[in-house]
Each structure stands twice: as structure tokens, then as C-alpha cells.
Amino acid sequence: MYFFFSGMGLNQSHCSGHPPCATCGGQLKFPFVVLPCSHLACNDCRQKTTSNEYPECTNFNCIGAHPGSLISNIIGAHDMILSSNTKGKKQSRQCLEHDQELVFFCNACLRPICIVCSRSKMHDSHEIRPVHEVRKEMQSIIRKVCEDVQSLFEEKQEQKRMIMAIQEDSKDMCKEARELISTRIARLTELLAQVEEKATNEVDEVEKDLAAKLQTQEIIVTKQVLGMASDVTELVLLQENHDDFAFIEKMQGPLPL
Template identity: 30%
Template sequence: MEEDLSCAVCHDLYKDPVLLDCDHSFCRSCITQYWEEAGTTSCPICRKENPSRDLRPIRTLSNIVEMFVKSDKGDKIQQECSRHKEKLKLFCKTDNQPICVVCQSSKNQQNHELLPVEEAAEEFKDQSVKTEKQIKAQFEKLHQFLREEERIELEDLKLEKEKKSQEMKERIEKITEEISSLSVTVQEIEQELREQDNIKFLTL
């Protein structure tokens, strides 16, 4: 999952992800810096030129990264208290962090909602399942967005092709009409010349 949510330039989780015309995504700052250093607007992956420097933000992907980070933090619970070197047997829901029994007796923990680490872990697991479903749903939305973008681009390309084809057809028809008109004019001139030659012959 982390690999799918990482930028190909910095190899870290996406920060303000943007989409290029070739459908590859990068951190906005990464692709901007890459273009400045490379002196080109090509894609670092496929090398395809990006006609415009206007970058489209991918908010769906940003949401997915945010949910992944929250879920990942929940999985990385420390095993030992850094202050008291005691095992972290409790979890403070108020501060959203694990604590030891010594921390529990401090004034800072008064009126805080506490749970055994095992129960908190179960809650996190339930939350992880829910988050995973949300991430999958967001990924599907992202895929639908990309498929729709592709459909629109292909449709625009098709319309542009049909438009140019129609323009070319109209030009050919116009040129054909002009040629036909010139042919008629040439025939009329030739007829007039023949008639003039006959009259001149008779008047000799």
C-alpha cells in the first residue's frame, strides 16, 4: 500500500499530489523541481512531454494518503515508556497515546479516558479494517476519475479528428467546384474562338 502511495521522484508518501497528461502522478514540489533541473516538462517515468505546466491536483489521492498515515500511526504503538522505562500497559484515549502505570498516577492523566492496551489494540484493528475499506473505496473513485479523464480525452480527440476530416472534405468539395467552373469557362472560351475563326474565314 505504501509503495502505491509514494511519489516516484522522492520515494516518500505523496504531498499535494498532481496528475500529468500521461496519467502519472507526483508531489507538486517534486515535479516542479524536476522540471526546473531538467529544463523540460517531460514525465520522469515515461518521458512524455507535458504540453502545459498547469498541474491538476488529485484530492482523492490526498485523502487516501491522509487516511493511510492515520492508520499507520495507530499500528506503531511503542512497547516501552520513554520516561519511566515501564511497559506500556494502558492507552490514553484522551491524549491518543499509550502510557505506563506510572504515567497513570500523574496529574496529567486525571479524568482521562484509559483502556488496557489489548482493548485499545482491538479498537485500532476495527478502525484499520474500516480505514482499509475507505481507502479501497477512495482508490476505486480515483480509478473511475482516471478512466473518465481518459474517456473525455479520447472523445475530444475523436471530435477533433472528425472536425478536421469534415473541414478537409469541404475544402476538397470547394476546390472540385472551382475546377468544374473553370472547365466550363475554358470550354466557353474555346467555343468563342472557334466561332470567331469561322466568321473570319467567311469574310476573307
């Protein structure tokens, strides 16, 4: 959004000592516009360019602009509209119709007029005020608007700084969270390896114990089988030898287990 200012019939030429054009870098000319970045530009220059970057700004949002540039630029432009100083001397402005000094301001027509114009029928029902009073009132209004805009600008800058601080804090928090997660994962991996090693050792011990018990049981069973085989062989021999007395005595003894 641009604010448009016209010369209201004033001398539309370069005025030294006033804000520069943000587009061409030269002296500001009537009519001019207030750019979104708060700088001023000649309307002709602004219409001829399609760029969003200006010599007065470090970027489009004018982040690097001096905090007081908005007020000084607009107040300077306001002075440029209502008065023009050349080499420190005030030039009076003359009515083109009556060749009289423009000392009044018509609120209905929104333009300065001379004393002869103020008495004409054209301005008979209009509110006429001294131009210096209008100038002071306009300066006061513009200063108030500029202060409000400057306050809003500073508020937005503070919000931006807060957002950047939050972003930095978020980055730090994310970094700390990643480091904590990595540490926890490493610790869990270490614990899992320890549990796995312990379980493997316990299984190995159980397997060894079972193998030892099976071996012992196998030896016992083998001995029992051998003993039984020996007794059976002896009985067979006794029977074959018809040694009935020894056979009966052997059979009455304890059976081998």
C-alpha cells in the first residue's frame, strides 16, 4: 500500500535539503509516494521500476533502516509541500490569478488561496483559515501518525526479535533432545548387550550341567546293565550245568537293579 502526495499546485521541482528518492537516489520530486518500507519515492520513478529493492534499504522490509527515518522523511516531505527554503531564505508563494501571496487555506477546496480569493463568491461559504495554522495542525497530525507508525514498527521489530529468540531456543532444545536420545539409545544398546551376554552365559551353564548329569546317569545305567547281563549269563550257565541247587540259591538272592 502506498500513500500518495501531490504538490497541490506548488512548484514541482527539486528541493535541496529534503529526503531523497528511494528508487533513483536523487532529490525527491512532486508527486511522490510513501513506500511500504517507509521511504519516499518519486511517483514517476516508482512507476518506471518493477524492482522491490531500493538504494535506501538493505532489503524490502527495510530492516536496516534507522529507527527515526520514517518520521524524518515524512515530516521533511510535509515541509516540502507547504514551504520551500532556498539558501535559507523563505520564498512567498503567489496566487497565479491575482499575483497575491497565498496566506489562507480553503478547507473545502483543499488548497492555499490569497486574500482576494478568500473574498470571492467561489469561497464565500467555505471555511477559510490562515495557512500557518493549517500547517501547524497538519504537522501535529503527521507527527502523531508517524509516532504511531514508528511505535508499531518498533513493536513489530520486537516481535521479530522474540520470534528469532524462540527459534534459537527451539534449535537448542532440539539439539539437546537429540543428544539425550542418542545417549539413551547408546545406554539401552549397552544394557541389551549385557543382558544378552548374561543370558548366553546362563544357557551355557545349564547346558554344561545337563550334559554332566546325563553323562553320570549314562555311566550308572551302563554299570547296571552290565551287572544284569553278568547275572543272567551266570544263571544260564548254572542251568546248562544242571546245577539245580546253585541255580535255586542264585534265584532266591536279590535281583540286580
